[in-house]
Amino acid sequence: MTLAAFITRSRREQEDWKYTDLEALLASTNKTFNLDTGFRRYDEDGDNRAYLLFLNGVWQSARSRFGSVPSCILMGDLESGYQLTLGEQTCLVAQPIEMVFETDSNAPAEIALKLSIDIGKNGRLTLLENHLPSNTITTIETDITLQSRAKFVHGKILASGTHLALHEVRVASGGYYNNFSLLRGGHPARNEINVTLEGEEAQAALNGIMLLRGSDHADTTTRITHQAPNCASRQVYKTVLDGKARGVFQGKITVAPHAQKSDGYQMSRALLLSDQAEMDARPELEIYADDVKCSHGSAIGALDEDAMFYLRARGLNETQARALLIESFVAETLDNVQVEAWRDIFRREIGEWAQ
Amino acid sequence: MLTIKNLHASIGGKEILKGIDLSIPAGQVHAIMGPNGSGKSTLSYILSDRAGYDVTEGSVTFKGRDLLSLNTEERAAAGVFLAMQYPVEIPGVSNMVFLKTALNAIRASRGQSPLDAMQTLKLLRGKASAIGLSEDMLKRAVNVGFSGGEKKRNEILQMAVLEPSLCILDETDSGLDIDALKIVADGVNALRSPERSMLVITHYQRLLDYIKPDAVHVLAYGKIRRSGGAELAHELEEKGYTDFVNEAA
Ligand SMILES: Nc1ncnc2c1ncn2[C@@H]1O[C@H](COP(=O)(O)OP(=O)(O)O)[C@@H](O)[C@H]1O
Numbered sequence A: 001m002t003l004a005a006f007i008t009r010s011r012r013e014q015e016d017w018k019y020t021d022l023e024a025l026l027a028s029t030n031k032t033f034n035l036d037t038g039f040r041r042y043d044e045d046g047d048n049r050a051y052l053l054f055l056n057g058v059w060q061s062a063r064s065r066f067g068s069v070p071s072c073i074l075m076g077d078l079e080s081g082y083q084l085t086l087g088e089q090t091c092l093v094a095q096p097i098e099m100v101f102e103t104d105s106n107a108p109a110e111i112a113l114k115l116s117i118d119i120g121k122n123g124r125l126t127l128l129e130n131h132l133p134s135n136t137i138t139t140i141e142t143d144i145t146l147q148s149r150a151k152f153v154h155g156k157i158l159a160s161g162t163h164l165a166l167h168e169v170r171v172a173s174g175g176y177y178n179n180f181s182l183l184r185g186g187h188p189a190r191n192e193i194n195v196t197l198e199g200e201e202a203q204a205a206l207n208g209i210m211l212l213r214g215s216d217h218a219d220t221t222t223r224i225t226h227q228a229p230n231c232a233s234r235q236v237y238k239t240v241l242d243g244k245a246r247g248v249f250q251g252k253i254t255v256a257p258h259a260q261k262s263d264g265y266q267m268s269r270a271l272l273l274s275d276q277a278e279m280d281a282r283p284e285l286e287i288y289a290d291d292v293k294c295s296h297g298s299a300i301g302a303l304d305e306d307a308m309f310y311l312r313a314r315g316l317n318e319t320q321a322r323a324l325l326i327e328s329f330v331a332e333t334l335d336n337v338q339v340e341a342w343r344d345i346f347r348r349e350i351g352e353w354a355q
Numbered sequence B: 001m002l003t004i005k006n007l008h009a010s011i012g013g014k015e016i017l018k019g020i021d022l023s024i025p026a027g028q029v030h031a032i033m034g035p036n037g038s039g040k041s042t043l044s045y046i047l048s049d050r051a052g053y054d055v056t057e058g059s060v061t062f063k064g065r066d067l068l069s070l071n072t073e074e075r076a077a078a079g080v081f082l083a084m085q086y087p088v089e090i091p092g093v094s095n096m097v098f099l100k101t102a103l104n105a106i107r108a109s110r111g112q113s114p115l116d117a118m119q120t121l122k123l124l125r126g127k128a129s130a131i132g133l134s135e136d137m138l139k140r141a142v143n144v145g146f147s148g149g150e151k152k153r154n155e156i157l158q159m160a161v162l163e164p165s166l167c168i169l170d171e172t173d174s175g176l177d178i179d180a181l182k183i184v185a186d187g188v189n190a191l192r193s194p195e196r197s198m199l200v201i202t203h204y205q206r207l208l209d210y211i212k213p214d215a216v217h218v219l220a221y222g223k224i225r226r227s228g229g230a231e232l233a234h235e236l237e238e239k240g241y242t243d244f245v246n247e248a249a
């Protein structure tokens, strides 16, 4: 989906874009980002991470590193879209794959990415999208299909920039979709994740952290549809806001008439570090079945003064004390990250942001 | 070490401390006793520059410096440590990370290089076992799920690690059984030194059986009503604070 298509959508579905006025935000964006801070840093660690490098939206097979991942894992091109297909019983968990999206001075003003991921029966995939700082407007449309009992652990780091993402995820019976997204800014960023739990006992866990400051605007919008009985979904989102940043969380859980024994949980918490920052949270439940367990909540708070005093009385300056309390605030969500190596990456990103 | 002169302080415009004079020489342990609500915690917060607690008159000199001109972390760096009456819980941050961050912040202020993970671990293990805290408590989130006694021991552990020159202990004995009290007192006594002063705030005389003070002061209604030696604590134990309440009224 191109930028133009996103704009058309935002005009058509005004209620869904109530807190993110896309056209106004795009018109007011004039920030440029330092492109020279990113992936290489991880690369130096001497670890054996497999990664697929995309430069200006074009996959660079020769500059990618495959490890034990077969190089035919990815097909397609920027124009027609990329496909990642995993056959039945194929397991790529031992070697998590990283997709690194980088832009340079030759990048066009806009890049529209299309990605489709199909995981066969009992297949297992672990994939991290790493979107480096960019001055290009990136749109990314991702279609994900999990066949029965397939499992997909899907991570995402967005450094900064204008980024519009739409995920359509379909999970067959016994399948499990796990998403963790770290948004470190946005001018604006919109991360939309739609999950349909199509088969019995399908599960989804969506977790995310948004770290926003200055004039950042980031929006996480999730829609989970329980379409079959005995499905479960869990969502925990944490947002830290400083400066004049604005955060949006919209989460909707729909339970179809026959989806009995559905179990849905959704929580959004925000930490406001400045009184000029703003958080809009809109949880929604739409339940058409009668035997379900669904709950949601949202909370917005400030830094705990007692904790700040405690830490400063131990010698931490305000910045250090705040960084530790931010770490404390997001810790619950980080615990839900399934890949230990990612947890370290996320922790480092968060620590850097908080300094 | 510490000289407090005619200190007046208020909370939200209400005067709580009404002219405190107190001087603690280096190496000495002074106790402050007093009824609930007399201003003991207020004094400890004033010495640590807690927001909402305002000095309206008087002066505090610490190691020759004007303490009141420093903010909370600058006072910590200068060597003031307050073991809090109500230690704060910080979920999701391990005690180890907290202690390491604090230690390296204090070390940096002293011009010392930071300790690395291994050095810190070694130091913390040693100090923790001396105060009877298991290694497991170092890994757990700061004060989360700690019993009252464990929280107080954790305060003493921080004190032992940061090596301050003025230790203020605010009701460190409250909520402790006799065994925990002895462990805490041992920990405190181990830190006594000619270069270190202590201000031990307590409601009960019991703690002072284990931490022998050089002087005892009675704080009631915002003022020090009486000062004396260790024997004053015993007298208070027998008579209670009624005399001072009458005196103030
Ligand atoms: N945050 C506060 N706001 C208003 N009054 C307070 C506050 N904290 C303490 N006080 C009052 O200040 C007085 C002294 O309290 P405190 O210093 O805690 O006494 P102590 O520690 O001796 O029990 C009490 O009358 C108490 O009610």
Ligand SMILES: [Mg+2]
Pocket (backbone or CB within 6 Å): B040, B041, B042, B085, B170, B171
């Ligand atoms: Mg008190």
